[in-house]
Amino acid sequence: MADMISQNQRVPLIAGNWKMNLDHLQSIAFVQKLAWTLKDARHDFATAEVAVFPPFTDLRSVQTLVNADDLPIAFGGQDLSAHDSGAYTGEISGAFLKALDTKYVIVGHSERRQYHGETDADIAAKVAAAHRHGIVPIICVGETAEDLEQHGPSAVPVAQLRVALEGAATGSDIVVAYEPVWAIGSGLAATSEQAQQVCAALRGVVAEVLGDDVAEATRILYGGSVKASNIAGFMREADVDGALVGGASLLLEEFASIVRFQKHVGT
Numbered sequence: 672m673a674d675m676i677s678q679n680q681r682v683p684l685i686a687g688n689w690k691m692n693l694d695h696l697q698s699i700a701f702v703q704k705l706a707w708t709l710k711d712a713r714h715d716f717a718t719a720e721v722a723v724f725p726p727f728t729d730l731r732s733v734q735t736l737v738n739a740d741d742l743p744i745a746f747g748g749q750d751l752s753a754h755d756s757g758a759y760t761g762e763i764s765g766a767f768l769k770a771l772d773t774k775y776v777i778v779g780h781s782e783r784r785q786y787h788g789e790t791d792a793d794i795a796a797k798v799a800a801a802h803r804h805g806i807v808p809i810i811c812v813g814e815t816a817e818d819l820e821q822h823g824p825s826a827v828p829v830a831q832l833r834v835a836l837e838g839a840a841t842g843s844d845i846v847v848a849y850e851p852v853w854a855i856g857s858g859l860a861a862t863s864e865q866a867q868q869v870c871a872a873l874r875g876v877v878a879e880v881l882g883d884d885v886a887e888a889t890r891i892l893y894g895g896s897v898k899a900s901n902i903a904g905f906m907r908e909a910d911v912d913g914a915l916v917g918g919a920s921l922l923l924e925e926f927a928s929i930v931r932f933q934k935h936v937g938t
């Protein structure tokens with residue numbers, strides 16, 4: 672069946688990373704309004720999956736709401752520990768995230784690399800931890816402005832992904848997010864052509880490490896100053912299967928508009 676899988680069969684994922692914004696009460700209001708807005712707009716969730724990534728302290732509230740109202744919105748953690756339990760003050764285990772029904776976890780976000788000194792090896796260990804607990808890691812990679820100048824657009828993200836995939840368990844799902852650091856929160860998004868070039872190279876790494884079938888089925892997202900006004904260009908690209916959205920994921924109407932831009936699936 673491998674040759675039957677095409678990029679058109681990858682259901683796009685629009686993921687909203689709230690970073691350190693919205694407390695547990697605000698998270699309930701936001702998710703409820705997002706669900707209403709998408710329902711009013713008759714959003715077809717089969718054509719674009721929606722996920723939010725609240726702070727850890729919000730996850731139980733979001734889970735309770737999503738489960739009680741049976742909302743078609745996935746949620747995940749912004750990070751997890753490489754360890755399963757023990758004396759690791761401040762860390763959150765994949766087991767705890769799984770117990771709250773989290774489907775995804777962001778791993779290796781550039782803010783974790785920059786402010787918490789996470790290395791590629793740490794990130795590989797976190798990918799392994801996510802898979803141990805049945806959580807899909809969204810593996811973030813991306814180059815800084817200096818990397819771009821010195822090595823071009825693909826070299827650093829490709830090298831980062833190669834190491835991160837050392838932690839991936841055979842047969843377990845992954846999502847990759849290409850987030851050029853210079854585009855995050857800067858208002859200066861990559862062009863859709865730049866995103867396509869790097870996402871295609873990243874798909875090549877997935878193929879090399881995990882095989883062609885996995886590469887064909889893996890969603891690769893673009894992140895960095897995504898807005899309702901530029902999502903269409905990214906989604907037209909063959910190797911871009913959605914977006915990891917930061918600032919715009921906190922703006923209800925803006926985020927709903929990004930979600931509603933649908934790539935045609937199964938055509």
Ligand SMILES: O=C[C@H](O)COP(=O)(O)O
Pocket residue numbers: 688780850854855856857858894895896897915916917918919
């Ligand atoms: O995780 C999301 C990214 O860091 C992108 O953030 P941004 O959309 O605010 O540029």
